[in-house]
Amino acid sequence: MDFILQPWAWYVGGPLIAISLLLYFYFGRNFGASTNFDTLCTMAGAGKVSDYFKKDWKDRDFALMFVVGLIIGGVISAKYLIPNQTIDLNPKTVQELTELGFSNVGSQYFPDEIFGVESFLSIKGFLILLVSGIFVGFGTRYAGGCTSGHAITGLSNLELPSLLAVIGFFIGGMIATWFIIPILF
Amino acid sequence: MKNIKFLLLGIFFAIVLSKSEAISWYRFYEMFKFQSFHMFGIIGGAVVISMFFMQLFKKGIIKDIKGNKIIPQPKEKGFIRTILGGTFFGLGWGISGACAAPIFVILGFKLIPALILLFGALLGAFIYGILSKKLPN
Numbered sequence: 001m002d003f004i005l006q007p008w009a010w011y012v013g014g015p016l017i018a019i020s021l022l023l024y025f026y027f028g029r030n031f032g033a034s035t036n037f038d039t040l041c042t043m044a045g046a047g048k049v050s051d052y053f054k055k056d057w058k059d060r061d062f063a064l065m066f067v068v069g070l071i072i073g074g075v076i077s078a079k080y081l082i083p084n085q086t087i088d089l090n091p092k093t094v095q096e097l098t099e100l101g102f103s104n105v106g107s108q109y110f111p112d113e114i115f116g117v118e119s120f121l122s123i124k125g126f127l128i129l130l131v132s133g134i135f136v137g138f139g140t141r142y143a144g145g146c147t148s149g150h151a152i153t154g155l156s157n158l159e160l161p162s163l164l165a166v167i168g169f170f171i172g173g174m175i176a177t178w179f180i181i182p183i184l185f
Numbered sequence: 186m187k188n189i190k191f192l193l194l195g196i197f198f199a200i201v202l203s204k205s206e207a208i209s210w211y212r213f214y215e216m217f218k219f220q221s222f223h224m225f226g227i228i229g230g231a232v233v234i235s236m237f238f239m240q241l242f243k244k245g246i247i248k249d250i251k252g253n254k255i256i257p258q259p260k261e262k263g264f265i266r267t268i269l270g271g272t273f274f275g276l277g278w279g280i281s282g283a284c285a286a287p288i289f290v291i292l293g294f295k296l297i298p299a300l301i302l303l304f305g306a307l308l309g310a311f312i313y314g315i316l317s318k319k320l321p322n
Contacts, residue, residue, distance in 0.1 A: 004204075010223050013205025014230020020198045021231070022238050027190055028249045030258050033286035037310035044307070052314035065188040067289050069195015074293025076196065077203035087211050090220040097214070109209040110291070114281065115298040129298055132281035133305020134312070136288070139274025141313040142320065144261045146274065146285035151228055154260050156235030161260040161267045168271020169278065170217070176279025177217040184280070 032149030210282030
C-alpha cells in the first residue's frame with residue numbers, strides 16, 4: 001500500500017506506459033488519444049459543417065471507452081491514490097517560477113496561477129486555458145498525433161513523421177516555457 | 186461489453202500518468218527547461234521498451250487477442266504538417282501542461298479548468314477539420 005501512495009519514479013512510469021501500449025495493441029487497436037477529439041466533434045454534429053467529420057463514430061467506441069476510463073482513473077487517483085501532490089522539483093525551477101510570481105511552487109500538481117478558481121474565472125486566465133486547448137487540439141490533428149500516438153507509438157516504431165512531430169512538440173514547448181510563460185505571468 | 190477492457194486500460198493508464206506525475210504542469214515546465222530528467226526518463230523509457238515490443242509484433246511473437254499479427258498503422262507523411270502541427274501542439278502543451286490523454290485525466294483533478302482545456306481542444310480539432318484541405322502538408 002505504501003508503494004501505491006508514494007510518487008512513482010520515472011523507471012516505474014516509463015515501463016508501465018509501454019505496457020499500456022502493449023495492451024492497446026494486444027486488444028487489436030493502435031495506441032493514441034488525440035483522434036478522440038475528432039470523434040467527439042463528430043458526435044457533437046460537426047459533420048454538418050465539414051465532411052472531415054463525416055465518420056462513423058461507432059467504429060471508435062473502444063476509444064471512447066478508453067476516454068471514460070481515463071476520466072475514472074483521474075478521479076480515483078485524485079481522490080484516493082495521491083494523498084499529497086507535492087512534487088520534488090529542481091530548486092532552480094522553484095526559484096524561477098517564484099520569481100515569475102508563482103506561489104507555493106510544487107506543492108500541488110497544478111499551479112493556482114493557471115488552474116486556480118481566481119485564475120480561470122478571470123478573462124486572462126480563461127483565455128490562457130482556452131487558447132492553449134485550441135493549440136493542443138489543432139496541433140495534434142494537423143500533426144496526426146499526440147504524445148501517445150507520435151512520441152511513444154511512432155518513435156518506437158521508427159516513424160520519420162513522428163520524429164518530426166516530436167521535434168515540433170519541443171520547438172513549441174520551448175517557445176512556450178522560455179518566452180510565452182514569462183510574458184503571461 | 187466487449188470494450189470493457191479498454192475502460193479498464195484507460196483507468197490503468199490514467200493511474201500510471203497520475204502516479205508518475207506525468208500530468209503535472211510543473212513536470213512539463215521542468216522538461217522544456219531541461220531542469221529535470223524525470224519526464225525524459227518516463228518518455229524515453231516508454232519508447233525504448235515499446236521499441237522492443239514493436240520488434241516482437243513484427244516478428245509475430247506477440248499476436249493480438251484474436252491471434253492476428255499486430256501491424257501498427259504507418260503515420261501520415263508530410264514535413265510541414267508534422268513539424269508545424271507539432272509546434273502548435275507544443276505551444277499549447279508548454280503553456281497548459283496538458284496533452285491529449287492527460288486532458289481527460291485532469292478532469293478528475295481540476296474539473297473546470299480541464300473542461301475549458303477540453304472545450305478548447307475540441308474547438309482546435311474542429312478548426313483543423315474545417316481548414317484541413319487548405320492547409321499545407
